[in-house]
Amino acid sequence: MLFESQKIEYTHSGQAKLIFPDIGLDAGESLLVLGKSGSGKTTLLNLLAGLLKPEAGEIKLAGKNLAALNGQELDLFRGKEIGIVFQKPHLLAALNVKENLQMAHFFSRKKGQNIEELLGELGLAGKAKSSVLTLSEGEAQRVSIARALATSPKLILADEPTSSLDDENAEKVVKLLKTQAAKIGAALIIVTHDQRVKAHIPNFVEVKSV
Amino acid sequence: MNLVKLSWKYLTFRPLSTSLNVLLLALGLAIITVLLLIQDQFEKKMNQDAAGIDLVVGAKGSPLQLILAGVYHIDFPTGNIPMEEAQKLSRNRLVKNIIPMALGDNYQGFRIVGTNHDYPALYEATLESGALWRKPFEVVLGAEVAEKSGYKVGDEFLGSHGISVGSHEHDANQFKVAGILKPTGNVLDRLILTSVESIWYTHDAEEPENSDSTENHTEHHNIDFSKDIAIKGFPKTTESRALTTLLIQYRNPMAAIQLPRQINSGTSMQAASPSFEMARLFELLGVGITLLQGLAVVIIGISGLGIFIALYNSLKERKYDLAILRAIGASRIQLLFLIFLEGVMLTFMGAILGILLGHTFLSVIISQNEQGVVGALQPWIFLRQELWIVVYALTVGVLASIIPAFAAYQTSIAKQLTKA
Numbered sequence: 199m200l201f202e203s204q205k206i207e208y209t210h211s212g213q214a215k216l217i218f219p220d221i222g223l224d225a226g227e228s229l230l231v232l233g234k235s236g237s238g239k240t241t242l243l244n245l246l247a248g249l250l251k252p253e254a255g256e257i258k259l260a261g262k263n264l265a266a267l268n269g270q271e272l273d274l275f276r277g278k279e280i281g282i283v284f285q286k287p288h289l290l291a292a293l294n295v296k297e298n299l300q301m302a303h304f305f306s307r308k309k310g311q312n313i314e315e316l317l318g319e320l321g322l323a324g325k326a327k328s329s330v331l332t333l334s335e336g337e338a339q340r341v342s343i344a345r346a347l348a349t350s351p352k353l354i355l356a357d358e359p360t361s362s363l364d365d366e367n368a369e370k371v372v373k374l375l376k377t378q379a380a381k382i383g384a385a386l387i388i389v390t391h392d393q394r395v396k397a398h399i400p401n402f403v404e405v406k407s408v
Numbered sequence: 409m410n411l412v413k414l415s416w417k418y419l420t421f422r423p424l425s426t427s428l429n430v431l432l433l434a435l436g437l438a439i440i441t442v443l444l445l446i447q448d449q450f451e452k453k454m455n456q457d458a459a460g461i462d463l464v465v466g467a468k469g470s471p472l473q474l475i476l477a478g479v480y481h482i483d484f485p486t487g488n489i490p491m492e493e494a495q496k497l498s499r500n501r502l503v504k505n506i507i508p509m510a511l512g513d514n515y516q517g518f519r520i521v522g523t524n525h526d527y528p529a530l531y532e533a534t535l536e537s538g539a540l541w542r543k544p545f546e547v548v549l550g551a552e553v554a555e556k557s558g559y560k561v562g563d564e565f566l567g568s569h570g571i572s573v574g575s576h577e578h579d580a581n582q583f584k585v586a587g588i589l590k591p592t593g594n595v596l597d598r599l600i601l602t603s604v605e606s607i608w609y610t611h612d613a614e615e616p617e618n619s620d621s622t623e624n625h626t627e628h629h630n631i632d633f634s635k636d637i638a639i640k641g642f643p644k645t646t647e648s649r650a651l652t653t654l655l656i657q658y659r660n661p662m663a664a665i666q667l668p669r670q671i672n673s674g675t676s677m678q679a680a681s682p683s684f685e686m687a688r689l690f691e692l693l694g695v696g697i698t699l700l701q702g703l704a705v706v707i708i709g710i711s712g713l714g715i716f717i718a719l720y721n722s723l724k725e726r727k728y729d730l731a732i733l734r735a736i737g738a739s740r741i742q743l744l745f746l747i748f749l750e751g752v753m754l755t756f757m758g759a760i761l762g763i764l765l766g767h768t769f770l771s772v773i774i775s776q777n778e779q780g781v782v783g784a785l786q787p788w789i790f791l792r793q794e795l796w797i798v799v800y801a802l803t804v805g806v807l808a809s810i811i812p813a814f815a816a817y818q819t820s821i822a823k824q825l826t827k828a
Contacts, residue, residue, distance in 0.1 A: 244822040247735070249735070249821050249822040249825075250822050269739070269740065270739045270740075270741070273737055273738065273740075274737055274739070276735065276737055277736050277737015278737065282735050282736075284732075284735075284825050288728045288729070291421065291729075292417045292418045292421035293414075293417055301414070301736060302736045304410060305736050305737035305742070306736060306737035307737075349737075
């Protein structure tokens with residue numbers, strides 16, 4: 199198994215304990231995490247990305263136990279092996295498109311994919327030197343996907359990546375995530391409640407609040 | 409891409425706020441630079457010009473004025489003193505050497521000083537060309553005078569009465585350039601040296617009948633231009649003549665205590681010590697300098713505050729950015745470093761600009777004031793203390809970034825990125 203999580207639990211202060219379903223994925227596989235708002239989908243994503251520490255359970259990626267890494271090691275490991283696509287693109291406004299992707303290379307200390315090629319595959323070939331402020335929402339989301347892919351991670355996590363996009367762009371984004379994950383041999387997990395995504399990825403787990 | 413580049417991108421992303429802060433800091437530092445340069449060069453110059461002169465004797469009046477006129481050739485002389493009385497001083501056992509001076513004429517603002525060869529020797533001046541004066545009306549030009557006037561050895565010119573430009577010309581006798589001094593870096597550069605006799609004869613030739621009260625010309629002057637002038641000591645004359653100031657070197661430390669009192673109470677002249685009067689002057693100027701320094705510190709403080717506010721505000725807008733950086737692999741320390749780097753880069757630019765601005769200010773002041781005291785300062789000399797200005801500035805940068813950097817350090821990625 200490339201990626202697995204077992205019996206992870208987390209409690210937000212003043213709220214009921216969340217117990218998450220186990221996940222196991224091989225390279226190139228994709229999975230949807232479904233659930234109502236407030237059910238803890240995003241919390242699961244944060245836990246899987248190592249942004250939050252689980253109270254119990256184990257998360258393993260490429261044979262490494264996330265809980266065993268200290269702060270700085272975890273940051274670097276995340277940079278190298280986990281690509282995250284957020285609900286909003288959150289690009290660095292001070293930098294242009296290419297520089298945004300270069301930051302991923304710099305902080306992860308890993309030369310993953312060639313940036314020009316990657317941008318080309320995502321239909322952003324002409325945008326490398328553009329300011330991120332001039333991009334449309336769909337383009338910006340694709341740039342953020344490119345950023346997540348730039349280091350060729352082993353795991354791609356996407357948090358509601360399509361919620362603010364129209365049908366056409368939503369489909370493009372999901373297809374891109376799938377094909378790119380397959381291409382670089384990464385496991386793909388998409389957290390969503392978007393029906394349009396389900397059509398493309400049959401595998402799913404559901405998060406329920408207890 | 410690296411952290412320095414990223415910081416730079418963020419700085420240039422807010423050009424207005426960045427340049428305002430840089431400019432404000434630069435202004436504060438420029439004031440400090442100017443003060444530093446003036447203070448350093450002024451004190452050095454003042455000490456250099458007064459080196460070897462223990463006491464200045466002249467007509468009664470303001471002792472500070474006597475020093476400024478007699479040593480630095482800035483202020484108006486206090487008046488004339490009779491030569492007989494001056495000569496009595498030279499027989500005093502406390503006096504090692506005495507240099508007589510006759511002041512009061514100028515050529516295009518450069519002062520003509522009648523004295524003997526001991527005066528250039530006092531400053532260890534050497535000749536660039538020609539020789540020292542030997543005959544009446546022969547002059548030696550200081551390096552700056554020669555440069556500005558363009559005169560060479562053998563050229564002739566007319567002096568003017570008074571010590572500022574525009575007074576009436578002494579048209580009876582022409583001065584003849586006998587030599588030009590090498591640059592000395594002190595007051596000599598801006599002076600025209602000649603014999604005391606030349607000064608006397610200039611005035612005699614003009615006003616042979618209605619002589620002034622201090623110079624009681626009872627007999628007709630027979631000026632023999634071929635006659636040698638006095639190279640050392642006092643000029644030889646049988647007439648009753650006047651001098652302006654005397655520069656005195658003490659024979660022993662006892663003189664410092666006894667001689668000024670003897671002169672001030674026992675003669676119609678006054679004695680003033682350059683070191684004492686200059687210390688007094690710096691004390692007076694000190695208030696102004698302290699005030700300016702205070703102002704500079706306040707401006708630097710405000711600019712520090714400005715940098716702090718700019719960083720802190722930008723941090724609010726950049727919480728997402730910082731979280732993203734963490735998500736793509738940046739550590740907390742790197743974010744801390746990123747913010748510090750921004751503050752430090754900002755202040756470093758301010759420091760460099762401030763120092764350049766300071767030097768530019770000074771060169772503007774100097775170009776506006778070529779004939780004055782300030783005119784002799786060098787605007788493009790860099791002092792070691794200016795490195796301290798850079799250090800101060802960077803300290804301001806670090807201090808201003810502490811709180812924002814710490815806030816960046818503590819940014820929680822999960823909370824920032826996943827709240828919708």
